[in-house]
Ligand SMILES: [Zn+2]
């Protein structure tokens with residue numbers, strides 16, 4: 425079978441791989457149909473993902489069809505359209521015992537620590553496979569995983585109905601956070617240097633948009649919140665500067681949610697944190713968000729298909745990566761068809 429492999433940083437190829445076979449009674453074989461390309465795939469390609477090893481078949485935003493099931497699989501049938509929850513944890517460590525398997529000491533993500541779904545077939549445990557509504561498109565199903573990342577951020581930020589939520593960055597993850605915060609009943613503002621992206625965010629329900637290249641963000645947020653500041657700030661950009669900005673935009677008793685992996689230091693004076701008793705937390709992968717997000721997609725009321733801006737055949741994967749390399753304002757989610 426064909427697979428999309430990053431052999432080493434900078435070298436991406438379509439390779440021939442042995443088709444995987446079921447080896448356990450609880451396993452499921454999936455014919456992969458589409459795969460989203462994510463910022464983290466680009467980091468693997470560039471050798472900038474601290475968790476990746478090489479060679480690696482990439483792909484963790486996956487949609488496919490069940491084509492074979494092990495003897496003990498009862499919750500899935502051949503022909504089901506499914507999404508993969510691409511994460512494996514040990515179940516034994518402190519984080520796992522705290523019901524936080526996403527930060528397990530030995531967490532492994534498909535397509536990062538182990539081979540992913542950028543291939544024609546994949547064999548995985550049934551516990552990681554979620555059935556979806558048959559009328560969802562393959563490209564739409566591949567959006568479920570990035571939506572769980574948005575759901576996790578909203579969960580970590582404890583977003584409540586009526587909260588003012590400020591999101592930094594209107595890329596795909598920022599947009600997923602926006603949608604999930606709106607569903608939670610919050611008023612949501614989002615910032616980006618790109619007007620096209622802000623326009624799209626408005627069409628997705630943003631109550632306020634701001635371009636930091638033109639407008640003073642702190643002032644604008646102060647007006648928007650009658651001087652009190654944002655109750656939740658989600659930083660979906662993750663530079664040292666955006667972390668500082670996130671803290672500066674908060675109200676008292678606010679939550680700041682960080683998604684970035686930058687190593688650069690941020691300068692934050694502790695008085696801001698103590699005085700307002702801020703909660704500053706990280707958000708990584710997701711915990712138990714798949715059920716919630718799959719339910720939302722299955723309701724067929726979410727209408728998020730337009731997040732997909734480009735689709736490529738797998739044989740044109742290099743072209744797709746090229747597009748992601750210098751994305752224009754019109755590039756949102758890029759999907760590979762397998
Ligand atoms: Zn992703």
Ligand SMILES: [Zn+2]
Pocket residue numbers: 513514515516517518519520525528529530531
């Ligand atoms: Zn663990």
